[in-house]
Amino acid sequence: MSNVKYTQDHEWVRIDGDVGTIGITEYAQEQLGDVVFVELPEVGKAVTKGGEAAVVESVKAASEVFAPIDGEVVEVNDALAGEPGLVNSDPTGQGWFFKVRVKDASQLDALMDEAAYKSFVEGLH
Amino acid sequence: MRYPPLTDADRREMLAAIGVGSVDDLFRDVPAAAHLDGPIEGLPLAKSEMEVERIVGALASKNLPAGSVPCFLGAGAYRHHIPxxxxxxxxxxxxxxxxxxxxxxxxxxxxxxxxxxxxxxxxxxxxxxxxxxxxxxxxxxxxxxxxxxxxxxxxxxxxxxxxxxxxxxxxxxxxxxxxxxxxxxxxxxxxxxxxxxxxxxxxxxxxxxxxxxxxxxxxxxxxxxxxxxxxxxxxxxxxxxxxxxxxxxxxxxxxxxxxxxxxxxxxxxxxxxxxxxxxxxxxxxxxxxxxxxxxxxxxxxxxxxxxxxxxxxxxxxxxxxxxxxxxxxxxxxxxxxxxxxSLLGEEGFRRLAELNHANAVLLADKLASVPGVEVANDSFFNEFTVRLSKPAAEVVDRLASADQERRVLAGVPVTRLYKNRPELAGLMLVAATETNTEEDMDALVEALREELR
Amino acid sequence: MSGAMNREGRPTRPVEASEAGRAVTATVTGNRGLTVEEPLIFEQDNPGAIGVDLPEPPHVRSRLGAVRPRGRIGLPSLSEPQVVRHYTRLSTRNMGIDTTMYPLGSCTMKHNPRLNEKMARLPGFADLHPMQPMDTVQGALELIDQLAHWLKALTGMPAVAMTPAAGAHGELCGMMAIRSALEDRNDPRRRVLVPESAHGTNPATAAALGYTVDSIPADARGRVDLEAFKAKLGPDVAAIMLTNPNTCGLFESDIVAIAEAVHEVGAFFYCDGANFNAIVGRVRPGDLGIDAMHINLHKTFSTPHGGGGPGAGPVVLSEALAPFAPVPAVVHGPDGRLRLVEHAEGDFAKSFGRMKGFHGQMGMFVRALTYILSHGADGLRQASSDAVLNANYLLARLKDVMTPSFDGPCMHEALFDDRFLKDTGVSTLDFAKAMIDEGFHPMTMYFPLVVHGAMLFEPTESESKETLDAFADTMRALVERAKSGDAGYFQGAPYHTPRRRLDETGAARNPVLRWQPDMPAREAAE
The missing domain is CATH 3.40.640.10 (Type I PLP-dependent aspartate aminotransferase-like (Major domain))
Known part of the structure; x- marks a missing residue:
């Protein structure tokens, strides 16, 4: 899983060639509680690193999901519309949010790898 | 005062439990200059239920309740019978x-x-x-x-x-x-x-x-x-x-x-x-x-x-x-x-609508016979526009005025709704609901006939 | 899950006692004495029945024009006794101030005097059409004018806009007046400062008007951090929106300095008056340097909350903002008669315009004035004094077992956080649900956001010492129970309500917002 990178806002991005798949982490879904709705960007939309790309809603909270890197949205996870609970049950798998065509791979270097993210989360307690 | 449940004895006990000498101590964060020492001057003091009823009742009695006279006002608010x-x-x-x-x-x-x-x-x-x-x-x-x-x-x-x-x-x-x-x-x-x-x-x-x-x-x-x-x-x-x-x-x-x-x-x-x-x-x-x-x-x-x-x-x-x-x-x-x-239900809601429409049709037909009144609508439900031969605002005021033998709330002058629209001065909105009797309608017809003569 | 349900939403077999601590003797119907199950009105359709007796319409030629008459709507048919029973049964499933202590912080659930209701129903008010000629409504205009006078006198402000329909609507009014004033002097500004502890309506209002919301932190005493606030001030700041007393139930002790700093940079001070009830008759906000403040008549002046409204939110304004106030407004004519100005013209040429239909929440005005006249200047001062006394008494009775968030006396509400529940496995929510079983409405939970697991208690002046003592005793016993390791009890609560905890996740994931004819109660819910 060395091709997965993490942000301090608890998003993950998995790189496959020039496409990055983006979702929220196990820690984030736990903090949110039961996810009831996910607002996804439109395919074709340009997202920028740190900019708002999606919104994830639990019963009592709505949180922005920020794009970890610049890119153009090429696909969104339509399954979340009917089954938002996927974000809770499988946040790093079937609960992915959207995919972007990576614009600048060097932006990934600034993100955390799994070990760094793990110790970052531990530091939050 | 009939509302506070606390007695002075309660207040003393409570202040002691809190550990302060007076309620003023609880307001210690208020800047001294803004602190009022007593009730605001120039304002009346507490009144009994009977007194308040008399005062507020007196204000109410200065108004003309819509139901006390034939009323044909609408324009977004309608007088209906409420069970x-x-x-x-x-x-x-x-x-x-x-x-x-x-x-x-x-x-x-x-x-x-x-x-x-x-x-x-x-x-x-x-x-x-x-x-x-x-x-x-x-x-x-x-x-x-x-x-x-x-x-x-x-x-x-x-x-x-x-x-x-x-x-x-x-x-x-x-x-x-x-x-x-x-x-x-x-x-x-x-x-x-x-x-x-x-x-x-x-x-x-x-x-x-x-x-x-x-x-x-x-x-x-x-x-x-x-x-x-x-x-x-x-x-x-x-x-x-x-x-x-x-x-x-x-x-x-x-x-x-x-x-x-x-x-x-x-x-x-x-x-x-x-x-x-x-x-x-x-x-x-x-x-x-x-x-x-x-x-x-x-x-x-x-x-x-x-x-x-x-x-x-x-x-x-x-x-x-x-x-x-x-x-x-x-x-x-x-x-x-x-x-x-829920009281109306399917049948009642439909019946209510039919009654409103039927009364409005009756009224429109009656008004159309008055010289100086022209019904402007080709279609309507329970409210329509009439064009009067005089400015509607003046007509409406006069028909409702206290010196009329029979006061009527005739309608809403369209100019009251629009700013600076003198070209609409002759227009009046007239509504009829299930609350209007044929006698009400005849009163309006007679009053307009008189006024526009 | 126990038991399938039939169409009426009743369990088809007796409910069994399944949870620890819940000793319910099963009944045939699922009813429990006075707690009677009540189907939806749509499930009680009794074709042929009717709850009104309207006459047969006279036969006329339709003037409806070209539109098709509508077909069947699908409304149920019921007689009057069926309807009366339906709503009476529904009413018994609600807690109200009339039923029990309702210390919902920030909402001011004080007694609603019934004289207010009686006065609002006088035909001279209730049966007035808003478009009647002004000569026929002089008493109504006089009432609005009198209430306006009281609101100005109690706040020490020169003007008041009466039409806003609720607190949030009042905020919109005040902030539009501020923007109008800035535009009028060709000084558009982009930033509004809002403390972290603010009601959600504040940032929502500022953002709706196109302002960037800049959040100011609180200091360790729960007040605006004066230094942080001053650092954020600048020539691009349009206004600060500050609640006082604030949402932590504390008086902003630096408020005069805040007002001066705001005015120094040419900005305006909007005060959220939701907590005005703590200081009526003791402090005039006008003396503190505010420019605008809405007054929730349904909080401070006891108009009923009615399950969520209607409210009314008049806004007092400074001289600088007054010219921009909305229409309609009541004015004194040269002949001594009162008149409504309904358009932005003449003396009101600078008015920003109309916010809603007609002239304001008249029914609420009658109730509020009745309350004010009943209390008088002395009674209003007594009411706020008692409200503050009651909150501090509660604080004193609970501070050794619960964890107050801030030191010192509070105003009309006492704020605790959930530190006292640490390691008990009981959350603020669980604790609140256990209070319900004890017959009390919970406090406001999880607001303000500046403390963890907030519990905001506002007893109001309407509670007796006896009730406060019973409440405090109950809270203390619950704290003890929570600390004794009985988390399961709290997590399962409430047990004695018409419904137990509801599945809010399911409701939000698959919204069912209306009844459908072919909707079996169970299936639709899943």
Whole structure:
């Protein structure tokens, strides 16, 4: 899983060639509680690193999901519309949010790898 | 004073328990210069229940209750008969003195009636879903335009010349401050305006009232089609909700959002408020709806129950990203609406609408025979426009004046609704409801015959 | 889950006692004495029945024009006794101030005097059409004018806009007046400062008007951090929106300095008056340097909350903002008669316009004035004094077992956080649900956001010492129970309500917002 990178806002991005798949982490879904709705960007939309790309809603909270890197949205996870609970049950798998065509791979270097993210989360307690 | 439960002995004991000498010590954070030492001077002191009744009663008696004379006023507020059970039931303390159902386990009464209210509103408007009420029809209209702007990501609203000026003005205010463009054709007493040619690719919505503020009824299907062809939404406003007992509902004519003033059902005239705004739309738009929503669910024992839902749209969660800043709604007015609607039922609602229309037709026919009065409408429900041979504002004032042998509240002069529209000076809106007797109508006819002679 | 349900939403077999601590004797119907199950009104359709007796309409030629008459709507048919029973049964499933102590912080659930209701129903007010000639409504205009006078005198402000329909609507009004004033002097500004502890309506209002919301932190005393606030001030700041007393139930002790700093940079001070009830008759906000403040008549002046409204939110304004106030407004004519100005013209040419239909929440005005006249200047001062006394008494009775968030006396509400529940496995929510079983409405939970697991208690002046003692004793016993390791009890609560905890996740994931004819109660809920 060395091709997965993490942000301090608890998003993950998995790189496959020039496409990055983006979702929220196990820690984030736990903090949110039961996810009831996910607002996804439109395919074709340009997202920028740190900019708002999606919104994830639990019963009592709505949180922005920020794009970890610049890119153009090429696909969104339509399954979340009917089954938002996927974000809770499988946040790093079937609960992915959207995919972007990576614009600048060097932006990934600034993100955390799994070990760094793990110790970052531990530091939050 | 009859209200404070604390006695002076209680107060002393409580201050001792807190460990301060006086209540003033509890206000120690107030800047000394702003601290008042005693009751504000120049204001009256406490009064007994009897005294207050006398004072407030005296103010009430300076007014002319609409029901004490023949009354034909409408223009967005209508005098209907409210069954006695309505007011009795809404005054049950558990309804009257509860708040927003934040604790659903002890608010199922409020939540269930809101769910029923939402269903009633959806049914009569012919829409899929409705919210748990807005302040009134005008504010609901303004919120509908904001919602259309969000949905279409466009910023131009076309407001029909038949839209009630209060609805137009309330919407235009938000346009100016929140930032969207408005196209506002002239007032349209004849109902002949061409809105279709105004719609373009920038248009987020067209707002049209049916029946219009002048009473005209039109089939909105072609307008809905024209809106949808350009990717715009059709918002239908209704200021007399009783009309839905008889007319094709906006949902069947292609409306995307329906807003209405619900006052006519269950709510007194009350000099203009509080009233209750109805707001209905399609299921697919529900997450962009303003206001509170009640939804069905189950409890821990698997029994059906109700909760406020989709509250992430609202200000207390989204804060600066909320769909609207609305917090308080019109809960108790919605309850009055819902109870009255339940008493009416399918048959009663239709009958009520038929009675209103029939009375208006009778009145129009009678007025048409008066020299100096011309009925301007080709179609109407319970309200229509007449053109008088004298300025309507003066006629209305004179017919209601205390020196008349028989006072009549004849109608609403159109110039009272519009600023600087001298060309509308002869127009008067006249409404008839189930409360008007034939004798009332004859009184109006006679008074006008006399006045316009 | 126990038991399938029939169409009426009743369990088809007796409910069994399944949870620890819940000793319920099963009944045949699922009813429990006074707690009677009540189907939806739509499930009680009794074709042929009717709850009104309208006459047969006279036969006329339709003038409806070209539209098709509508078909069946789908409304249920019921007689009057059926309808009365339906709503009466529903009412018994609500807690209200009339039923029990309702210390919902920030919402001011005080007694609603019934004289207010009686006065609002006088035909001279209730049966007035808003468009009647002004000569026929002089008493109504006089009432609005009198209430306006009281509101100005109590706040020490020169002007008041009466039409806003609720608190949030009042905020919109005040902030539009501020923007109008800035535009009028060609000084548009983009930023509004809002403390973190603010009501959600504040940032929502500022953002709706196109302002960037800049959040100011609180200091360790729960007040605005004066230094942080001053650092954020600048020539691009349009206004600060500050609640006072604030949402932590504390008086902003630096408020005069805040007002001066705001005015120094040419900005305006909007005060959220939701908590005005703590200081009526003791402090005039006008003396503190505010420019605008809304007054929730349904909080401070006891108009009923009615399950969520209607409210009313008049806004007092400074001289600088007054010219921009909305229409309509009541004015004194030269002949001594009162008149409504309904359009932005003449003396009101600078008015920003109309906010809603007609002239304001008249029914609420009658109730509020009745309350004010009953109390008088002395009674209003007594009411706020008692409200503050009651909150401090509660604080004193609970501070050794619960964890107050801030030191010192509070104003009309006492704020605790959930530190006292640490390691008990009981959350603020669980604790609130257990209070319900004890017959009390919970406090406001999880607001303000500045403390963890907030519990905000506002007893109001309407509670007796006896009730406060019973409440405090109950809270202390619950704290003890929570600390004794009985978390399961709290997590399962409430047990004795018409419904137990409801599945809010399911409701939000699959919204069912209306009844459908072919909707079996169970299936629709899942």
């Amino acid at each position: 006695a059970a309505v007011d009795h039931l809404i005054q049950r303390g558990e309804f009257l003195t509860s708040y927003t159902p934040y604790q659903p386990e002890v608010s199922q009464g409020t939540l269930q009636y809101l769910f029923e209210f939402q269903t009633q509103v959806a049914l009569i408007t012919g829409m899929e879903v409705a919210n748990a009420s807005m302040y009134d029809g005008a504010t609901a209209c303004a919120e509908a335009v904001l919602m259309a702007n969000r949905l279409t990501r466009r910023k131009k609203a076309i407001l029909s010349g038949g839209l009630h000026p209060h609805y137009r003005d309330s919407t235009a205010l938000l346009g100016r401050f929140i930032g969207f463009d408005l196209v506002r054709p002239d007032p349209d007493p004849q109902g002949g305006e061409d809105l279709v040619s105004l719609i373009d690719e920038e248009t987020s919505c067209v707002v049209v009232q049916n029946p219009s503020v002048f009473g005209q009824i039109r089939d909105l299907t072609p307008l809905a089609e024209a809106c949808h062809a350009k990717g715009a939404l059709l918002i239908v406003a209704i200021s007399e909700v009783v009309s839905l007992g008889l007319l094709t509902p906006p949902g069947e004519m292609g409306a995307d959002i329906v807003v209405a003033e619900g006052q006519s059902i269950g709510n007194a005239l009350g000099f203009g408020g509080p009233y209750v705004g109805l707001f209905a739309t399609r299921q697919k738009f529900v997450r962009q709806m303003p206001g509170r929503l009640c939804g069905q669910t189950v409890d821990a024992d698997g029994r059906r129950g109700f909760v406020l839902t989709l509250s992430t749209r609202e200000q207390h969660i989204r804060r600066e990203k909320a769909t609207s800043n609305i917090c308080t709604n019109s809960g108790l007015c919605a309850l009055a609406f819902s109870i009255h609607m």
